[in-house]
Every structure is written in structure tokens, then in C-alpha cells.
Amino acid sequence: MLSIKNLKVTVEDNQILKGLNLEVKAGEIHAIMGPNGSGKSTLAHVLAGRPGYDVTDGEILYQGKNVFEMAPEDRAREGIFLAFQYPVEIPGVNNTSFLKKAVNEIRKYHGEEELDAVDFLQMVKAKMKLVGMDPAFLRRPVNEGFSGGEKKRNEILQMAVLEPTLGVLDETDSGLDIDALKTVAEGVNKLRTEKNAFIVVTHYQRLLDYIIPDFVHVLSDGKIVKSGGKELALELEEKGYDWIPQAAATESM
Amino acid sequence: MNANETKQHFLRQLDAWLANPEHRDTPIHRLRQAARERLDVSQFPTTKNEDWKYTNLKPFFENDFHFAPQLGTGFQLPDAKSYQIHADAWTMVFVNGHFQPAASRLDGLDESITLVPLDKADTSRPDSDLVRILDCMGRTEEDIFSDLATAFLHNGVYLHIPKNVKLDKPIHLVYLSTDSETPFFTAPRNIIALDQGAEAVVTEHFQGAEGAIYHSNPLTQILVAENANLTHNKLGLESEYAYHVGRMVVNQSQDSRFSTWSFTLGGRLVRNEIDVLLDGSGSEVHLNGLYIATGEQHMDNQTYIDHAVPHTTSTEHYRGVMNDHGHGVFTGRVLVRQDAQKTDAQQMNKNLLLSKTAQADTRPQLEIFADDVKASHGATVGQLDEDQIFYLRSRGIGEAAARHLLTQAFANEIVDSVPHEEMGNFVHSIVNQRLS
Numbered sequence: 001m002l003s004i005k006n007l008k009v010t011v012e013d014n015q016i017l018k019g020l021n022l023e024v025k026a027g028e029i030h031a032i033m034g035p036n037g038s039g040k041s042t043l044a045h046v047l048a049g050r051p052g053y054d055v056t057d058g059e060i061l062y063q064g065k066n067v068f069e070m071a072p073e074d075r076a077r078e079g080i081f082l083a084f085q086y087p088v089e090i091p092g093v094n095n096t097s098f099l100k101k102a103v104n105e106i107r108k109y110h111g112e113e114e115l116d117a118v119d120f121l122q123m124v125k126a127k128m129k130l131v132g133m134d135p136a137f138l139r140r141p142v143n144e145g146f147s148g149g150e151k152k153r154n155e156i157l158q159m160a161v162l163e164p165t166l167g168v169l170d171e172t173d174s175g176l177d178i179d180a181l182k183t184v185a186e187g188v189n190k191l192r193t194e195k196n197a198f199i200v201v202t203h204y205q206r207l208l209d210y211i212i213p214d215f216v217h218v219l220s221d222g223k224i225v226k227s228g229g230k231e232l233a234l235e236l237e238e239k240g241y242d243w244i245p246q247a248a249a250t251e252s253m
Numbered sequence: 254m255n256a257n258e259t260k261q262h263f264l265r266q267l268d269a270w271l272a273n274p275e276h277r278d279t280p281i282h283r284l285r286q287a288a289r290e291r292l293d294v295s296q297f298p299t300t301k302n303e304d305w306k307y308t309n310l311k312p313f314f315e316n317d318f319h320f321a322p323q324l325g326t327g328f329q330l331p332d333a334k335s336y337q338i339h340a341d342a343w344t345m346v347f348v349n350g351h352f353q354p355a356a357s358r359l360d361g362l363d364e365s366i367t368l369v370p371l372d373k374a375d376t377s378r379p380d381s382d383l384v385r386i387l388d389c390m391g392r393t394e395e396d397i398f399s400d401l402a403t404a405f406l407h408n409g410v411y412l413h414i415p416k417n418v419k420l421d422k423p424i425h426l427v428y429l430s431t432d433s434e435t436p437f438f439t440a441p442r443n444i445i446a447l448d449q450g451a452e453a454v455v456t457e458h459f460q461g462a463e464g465a466i467y468h469s470n471p472l473t474q475i476l477v478a479e480n481a482n483l484t485h486n487k488l489g490l491e492s493e494y495a496y497h498v499g500r501m502v503v504n505q506s507q508d509s510r511f512s513t514w515s516f517t518l519g520g521r522l523v524r525n526e527i528d529v530l531l532d533g534s535g536s537e538v539h540l541n542g543l544y545i546a547t548g549e550q551h552m553d554n555q556t557y558i559d560h561a562v563p564h565t566t567s568t569e570h571y572r573g574v575m576n577d578h579g580h581g582v583f584t585g586r587v588l589v590r591q592d593a594q595k596t597d598a599q600q601m602n603k604n605l606l607l608s609k610t611a612q613a614d615t616r617p618q619l620e621i622f623a624d625d626v627k628a629s630h631g632a633t634v635g636q637l638d639e640d641q642i643f644y645l646r647s648r649g650i651g652e653a654a655a656r657h658l659l660t661q662a663f664a665n666e667i668v669d670s671v672p673h674e675e676m677g678n679f680v681h682s683i684v685n686q687r688l689s
Contacts, residue, residue, distance in 0.1 A: 072646040073646040073647075073649055075647075076646070076647055081647075084644070088641050091662065091666065092661070092662025093661075098645070102648040105651060158648060
């Protein structure tokens with residue numbers, strides 16, 4: 001589904017990703033872990049097409065297509081979804097009209113009929129139940145005045161509504177208490193199918209107690225330096241990140 | 254024409270009109286003549302005048318406006334659908350300055366309430382309330398547009414609501430301008446007086462036919478007595494070639510409340526002046542405004558709030574959206590007098606520029622002479638937030654649609670605060686048109 005080869009990215013003349021490789025297949029959950037500044041969020045943003053990131057080398061193929069030739073909205077329409085670490089507040093746009101617009105733009109792109117208000121509300125309310133959100137949020141402006149946990153929940157709601165093929169969660173666990181963390185994780189687990197895949201970017205292991213990854217990758221200084229199964233996350237939790245570059249060096253010898 | 258030639262042009266017409274033998278020596282005619290005398294010395298402002306620094310009247314001078322010409326015999330009333338807002342409202346319609354009884358709806362209005370065209374109001378006695386109100390305005394102003402309005406005082410509306418009467422329907426005052434052979438001007442005068450404890454919703458609605466060239470020079474006087482509550486809208490839908498310099502003077506007594514929403518959504522050059530005197534403790538004023546200037550449009554809002562006594566409150570929230578070569582101006586002058594302790598004054602003006610050639614000038618002017626005061630102001634001029642645009646795009650919404658949605662959201666912060674649903678819906682649809 002996703003194939004990243006030798007990805008090199010600079011931000012304001014600083015090279016952040018220095019030749020990253022990653023293969024993700026349908027049905028898989030990949031966790032990307034790493035210390036602050038290792039390039040985790042850059043990877044997430046580059047996948048979604050955020051402006052300001054210069055790709056100097058490498059390629060990303062998503063379902064066989066070169067994502068660099070796709071506008072951010074087209075990536076979303078093709079099924080890539082980024083759950084933001086810091087979702088922006090959009091005063092004046094309420095959640096309902098925002099979500100309805102998003103759903104219908106994506107449906108239009110696929111040549112499907114747009115949902116009317118009744119069908120849309122019915123669908124959204126079912127999804128809200130899934131992620132444990134109060135329907136009152138629908139009437140509120142997007143993320144405005146939401147607590148950290150509410151914002152993250154809203155990201156998962158959007159993911160549930162848009163049903164992406166590839167979900168990228170950028171530090172969705174940061175700033176969440178354990179209850180919110182569980183709800184968010186449950187939401188992801190319920191959305192999981194054999195046809196979609198998730199990339200879970202996180203600094204801490206605790207989210208992975210609830211979203212069990214098939215693969216764990218350690219990102220350090222712009223490269224994946226170590227990959228393994230879910231037990232790698234526990235090892236990182238125990239030992240921290242300091243041992244990683246050395247471990248990688250030892251292994252490759 | 255230059256400024257002086259334009260003034261002479263107005264004066265020639267004024268002198269001819271004032272000399273009309275139909276004008277008898279009434280109190281109103283004396284007010285006109287007094288204003289005429291002041292016009293001998295007053296001049297049209299230039300950008301050297303601090304209050305007009307950002308508004309150049311040059312395009313206004315290029316026109317040759319004629320005073321409210323009679324409607325031709327082939328004249329047909331515009332379709333009510335084009336200006337109707339409320340399913341049920343007391344409505345008065347004027348076309349090119351002339352009252353249209355056939356289009357107006359005043360049936361069922363309680364007899365204690367006065368709502369009449371000014372030329373039907375009783376102005377024969379110099380001590381009548383109406384004459385006193387008209388007069389107090391005429392004496393205090395040193396502004397050429399106000400003097401022109403008084404000198405050409407011809408028609409408008411007198412609304413008087415007696416003590417403790419609360420209107421259950423809105424009042425809709427409609428000033429339509431149609432296309433005419435020669436550019437023309439009108440000077441509607443509206444008097445809105447609420448006695449103690451009275452309540453009303455009043456909309457002043459200015460609308461021009463496509464392509465019509467004219468100048469609207471309205472002057473509105475509002476008196477809100479003790480405990481009275483007036484909700485007011487000014488809806489500016491002038492034509493793309495129209496000029497509009499309108500002034501609203503508000504005088505508030507103890508514990509009164511005045512809230513207004515000013516929507517400037519049309520016109521070539523528009524200036525709205527609001528002048529509020531908070532003259533009784535516990536009185537509060539809330540000024541809200543939205544202006545959308547595109548093409549070559551110029552829109553200027555000048556507000557002045559005078560906190561004259563202790564314990565008064567004012568809030569101001571104005572927003573502007575400018576595209577193409579549009580130019581928006583906001584000046585918010587707030588005076589807190591030395592005695593006006595415990596004043597609460599808040600002001601916010603936000604401007605959104607959608608093109609490199611669009612322009613916004615914003616001037617908060619707070620003059621505070623009391624020491625126990627809560628006052629705040631904020632002014633911003635900016636573009637759409639790129640992070641917000643990306644967020645929307647990352648959800649599958651195209652870039653143009655994302656920009657449109659955010660621009661609407663910016664404007665809707667004002668539109669959504671309109672308390673009357675029918676008015677809110679009407680403005681929503683026009684704002685959407687203007688921004689698409």
C-alpha cells in the first residue's frame with residue numbers, strides 16, 4: 001500500500017529526514033517511535049502534503065501512485081488521513097458543516113452521490129458513538145475551545161467518518177489522560193480492517209498497550225535505525241532511546 | 254469637478270429648492286435655512302482632515318448629483334421580493350427619496366405608536382418633540398454632510414414608541430434607489446425615539462438597483478430613554494456605482510440598551526458614522542459591523558462612543574473582508590470622561606485581506622480621563638491562516654473551497670451574532686453571494 005524509499009526532506013535548510021525507508025501493507029499497523037527531533041512528525045506531515053517541506057530525494061508510492069504529484073486534498077480523497085498532533089482551531093466553521101463538506105468532496109471525487117443532511121447526520125452520530133463523543137460537539141466550531149483530549153477525539157472522529165485507507169496518527173497520545181487514550185485507541189481498533197493500514201507515530205510506548213502494532217520502527221536522526229515486533233516498544237520503554245544508535249551499529253556489523 | 258465646484262453645485266440646487274414657494278415658514282424650514290447658512294463656510298473634507306485621512310472623496314466629486322428627482326410616469330415599484338426580509342414586519346418603503354404608501358405595511362400598528370413619513374408628521378409647533386430633536390441635531394454639527402442632510406430635509410421616518418410599549422414585530426425601513434437618467438441624491442432623515450422602558454427592533458435598509466448612480470446622505474437620530482432597549486440593523490446594499498455617507502447619532506439614558514449591526518455589502522464609496530452618547534449610568538451600547546469591499550469599493554466606518562457618566566458599557570466588534578483593490582477603514586474613537594468611573598469599554602476590529610492590492614486601515618482611538626476603567630482594544634489586519642487551509646485540505650476539501658469556507662467563517666462571526674433569525678438568514682445569503 002505504501003512504499004517509502006530513501007526519503008530525504010529538508011525544512012528551512014535543515015535536513016530532517018536522511019534516507020528513510022518504510023513498507024506498509026494493507027491490514028498492518030506500524031508504530032514509528034523515536035526521540036524528539038528525530039523526524040517523526042516530519043514524516044507524518046510529508047505524507048499528508050503539508051507545504052514548507054522540501055523533498056530533496058527519494059519517493060513515496062501510495063497504492064502505486066507518486067504522492068508528490070498529488071495535492072493534499074487529493075491525497076485525502078485517495079484515502080490518506082493525518083490525525084494531527086496539534087489540530088488547529090477554526091472559529092466560525094462548525095463541525096457539522098466541516099465534516100459534511102469533507103465527506104461530500106471525497107464522495108464527489110469518487111463519482112459518488114453527495115450525502116444529504118439527514119443521511120449525513122445519521123452516519124456521523126453513529127461514528128460519534130464509536131469514538132465516545134457527545135453529539136453536542138457537532139454544533140461547535142471546529143476544535144475551538146476544545147480541551148487537548150477533545151481535539152484528539154475529534155481527530156479520531158474525522159478519521160472514523162472519512163474511513164481512510166491509510167491512517168497516520170501523529171503523537172495522538174500526547175497530552176491525553178489514560179481514559180482519553182483508551183477511547184482513542186478503541187476508536188482506532190474498531191476502524192481497523194484487512195483493507196486499511198495505520199502508522200502510529202509516538203514518543204511513548206503506552207499507546208501501544210492499547211493499539212497493538214505489527215511492527216515497531218525506531219527513527220533516529222532522520223533514518224529508521226531499528227525495526228522489530230511489538231516487543232521492541234517495551235524494550236525502548238525500559239532502556240530509553242540512548243542505546244539505539246549503538247545497537248543499530250552493532251547489528252549491521 | 255473639484256471639492257468646491259461640487260459644493261457650489263449642491264448649493265445652487267439647494268437655493269433653488271429652498272426658494273420653492275411651497276415651503277412655508279415652518280419650524281422645519283427654519284432649520285433648513287440655518288443649515289444653509291452654515292454651508293456658506295463648511296467645506297468638503299480632504300484627506301488632510303484627520304477624520305478623513307483614509308477616505309478620499311475624489312470619485313464622489315466626479316459626479317453631478319441632482320436632488321431627488323420626481324419619479325417618471327412609467328415608474329414601477331421594485332418587486333418586494335428583492336428587499337423583503339421578514340415574513341411579518343411594519344414596513345415603510347421609499348424610492349429615490351419618495352415615500353411609497355402602496356408598498357408600505359403599517360396596518361395593525363397600535364395607535365399609541367407613531368410611525369409616519371416625516372412629511373406627514375406634525376412639525377407645525379416649534380415645541381413639539383420632533384422639532385426639538387431635529388433642531389438639537391442641526392445645531393451641534395459642523396459636518397458638511399450633516400448640514401446637507403438638514404438643509405435638504407425632505408422626508409424620512411418619524412418613529413416614536415411610548416413608555417413601556419414593546420413592539421412584537423420588527424420595523425423595516427427600506428430606501429430603494431432605482432436607475433435614473435441623471436445621477437441623483439437623497440437625504441433621508443430618520444428619527445427613532447423610544448420612551449422609558451420601550452423596546453423595538455428597527456432596520457434601516459439601503460438598496461440600489463444594479464447600475465444605478467446616486468448618493469445617499471441619510472441622517473438618523475436615535476433616542477433611547479431610561480430602561481428602553483433598541484435593536485437596530487443598518488443594511489447597506491447600495492449599487493456598485495453608489496455613494497453613501499450616512500450618520501447616526503445616538504443618545505442614551507440611564508439603564509438603556511442599544512445594539513446595532515451594520516452590514517456594508519455594497520456601494521462604490523461608503524462611509525458610516527456612528528456617534529453614541531452614553532448619558533445615563535447603567536446604559537450600554539453594542540456596535541457590530543461587517544464590511545466587504547471588492548473591486549474598487551471603499552468602505553469606511555467611523556464610530557465614536559462618549560462615556561459621559563459613571564457605570565456605562567460599550568462593546569464594538571467590526572470585521573472587514575477586502576479583495577481586489579477593495580479598501581476598508583475603521584476608526585473607533587472612545588472617550589471616557591473624567592467622571593465616567595467604572596466604564597467598561599471593549600473594542601475589536603479584524604480585517605482580512607484576500608489580495609495583495611486590497612487595503613485596510615484601522616485606528617483605535619481611546620481617550621481615557623477616568624482612572625477606574627476597564628478598557629481594551631484590538632486591531633488586526635491579516636490573511637487567511639495557512640495552517641487552517643492545510644487542515645481543511647488534508648480532509649479532502651479543495652484549496653479554493655477551503656479559502657472560501659474560512660472567509661465565510663471570518664464574516665460569519667458577525668453575521669451569526671445577529672439576534673433576529675430572519676435578518677441573520679437574509680444577511681447570510683447576501684454575504685455568501687458577495688464572497689463567492
